[in-house]
Amino acid sequence: MADKYGRFTSNGDWSDTNNWSSTRYGATGAGAPSSNDVVYLLDPPQFAITSGLSQGAVDLNGMTIGPDWNGQLGAAGSPLTIAVSGTSGATLSISGSGSVYITAGTNGVDIAKLQCRGAGKVWLTGGTFAQVENRSGDNESASGCTITTLYNLGRFMLKAGGTTTTVFNTGTLLSEVNLTTLHNDGTARVINAVTITTLNNRSDYTHQSSGTITTANCYPGSISKALAPFTATTVNEWFGSQAFREQGVTVTVGTRNQIGW
Numbered sequence: 001m002a003d004k005y006g007r008f009t010s011n012g013d014w015s016d017t018n019n020w021s022s023t024r025y026g027a028t029g030a031g032a033p034s035s036n037d038v039v040y041l042l043d044p045p046q047f048a049i050t051s052g053l054s055q056g057a058v059d060l061n062g063m064t065i066g067p068d069w070n071g072q073l074g075a076a077g078s079p080l081t082i083a084v085s086g087t088s089g090a091t092l093s094i095s096g097s098g099s100v101y102i103t104a105g106t107n108g109v110d111i112a113k114l115q116c117r118g119a120g121k122v123w124l125t126g127g128t129f130a131q132v133e134n135r136s137g138d139n140e141s142a143s144g145c146t147i148t149t150l151y152n153l154g155r156f157m158l159k160a161g162g163t164t165t166t167v168f169n170t171g172t173l174l175s176e177v178n179l180t181t182l183h184n185d186g187t188a189r190v191i192n193a194v195t196i197t198t199l200n201n202r203s204d205y206t207h208q209s210s211g212t213i214t215t216a217n218c219y220p221g222s223i224s225k226a227l228a229p230f231t232a233t234t235v236n237e238w239f240g241s242q243a244f245r246e247q248g249v250t251v252t253v254g255t256r257n258q259i260g261w
Contacts, residue, residue, distance in 0.1 A: 001036040001061060008045035008071075014080065015052030036086045039063040041073070048072035049080070056105040059083040066096030067117075074101030079125040083107035094122050103127045103145075114139050114154075134171070152186070160192065178211070199224075207244075218243035220260075226251045 005021045007028050013019065015032045022030040024042060032052070033039045038061050053074055063084050065073070074080045083105030084092040091111045094100055097118035104127025112129050114122050116137030124132070126144040136154045141147060143161025150156065150167045158164050160176040167179055173188040181198045182188060188205050190196065195211035201222045207213065208227040216232050218224050220240035231252040237243040239260035244251045 001038070002030075004030060004033045004037050004039050006039070006041040006045065006049075008047050008049060010047075012045075012047035012050045013052040014049055014055065033058060033060060033082075035059045036061050041065045041069050041071075043068060045069070045071040050075055050078065053078060053080045055080065055082040056103075058105065059086040059107045061086040061090050063092045065094045065098070065100060066115075066120075069096040069098050070120075071098045073098065074125075076101060076123070079103045079123070081105050081127070083127075084109045084112075085130075096120055099123075101125055104129055116154075201241075216243065 003022060005024045006019060007021050008019045010016060010018045017031045018028050020030045020032060021028050035058050048071060060082060079101035081103040084090045085107045089110055091113060092109050093113045095115040097120040100122045103125045108128035108130060111131045113133045113135060114137055115135040116122060120137055122139040124141040124145045128146040130148045132147050132150045134152045134154045134156045138155040140157035140159060141162050142159050145162040147164045150164055152169045152171045152173050155172045158175040158177045162177050164177050164179055166181045168183045169188050170186045172186060175190045175194055176192055178195045182196055183200045184205050185202045189208055191208045193211045194209040196213045199213050199216045201224050202219045204223050206225045206227060207230055210228050210230055212230060213232045216235045218237050218241040220238045222241045224243045226244050226247045226249050229250045232244065233254045235243050235253050235256045237256060237258050
């Protein structure tokens with residue numbers, strides 16, 4: 001296990017030994033990161049990191065990008081592929097104003113914490129992420145990306161072709177993938193043919209999808225809207241909520257339970 005600090009003063013090759021140091025401002029030549037290392041990209045690089053990115057067999061104990069890092073890591077169609085699960089609770093932390101394209105490697109990523117600022121953006125382009133915390137920024141996951149649990153406080157898009165199980169949303173969410181459970185305390189919208197097994201809505205939810213909702217729990221003060229015809233098997237409508245009523249499209253509700261009316 002070793003600390004590796006990215007310097008990238010020679011070229012943009014991740015695998016080049018001369019781009020790495022064992023200390024933040026120390027001599028380069030420390031070797032590219034290997035399994036159980038902890039990686040730091042802290043300072044603005046002189047080169048975009050766009051080669052030597054196939055590191056899927058490497059499993060880091062942690063990786064921190066930012067907060068002053070403003071470069072480019074990977075590219076569309078050519079992300080950094082690396083695992084961050086070498087120790088329990090291994091964390092990938094991304095901040096700063098750079099662009100990051102990353103795919104979880106063979107062993108996945110335990111925890112990803114995204115906290116971008118300015119023009120910074122993260123694309124989770126594939127692989128398995130056990131937990132994603134989108135604390136700020138306008139970030140997204142792409143086709144082929146699996147997220148077990150997403151905590152969204154910023155803006156996040158789940159693009160078609162991915163898999164997400166549970167979402168806790170207090171920010172702005174757009175989903176093109178089916179969800180097992182959506183806890184919405186922010187603004188959420190699903191489109192295309194997305195299905196939801198359980199919706200717990202306490203704020204502003206829009207169903208712009210032909211996919212079904214099995215159970216919709218619509219709590220006081222919440223607004224649940226439909227912009228496409230769909231079927232809800234059970235709607236539990238608390239007093240003070242607006243639960244798929246007076247829509248301009250047909251919403252077929254199997255059972256509507258009014259609670260506290």
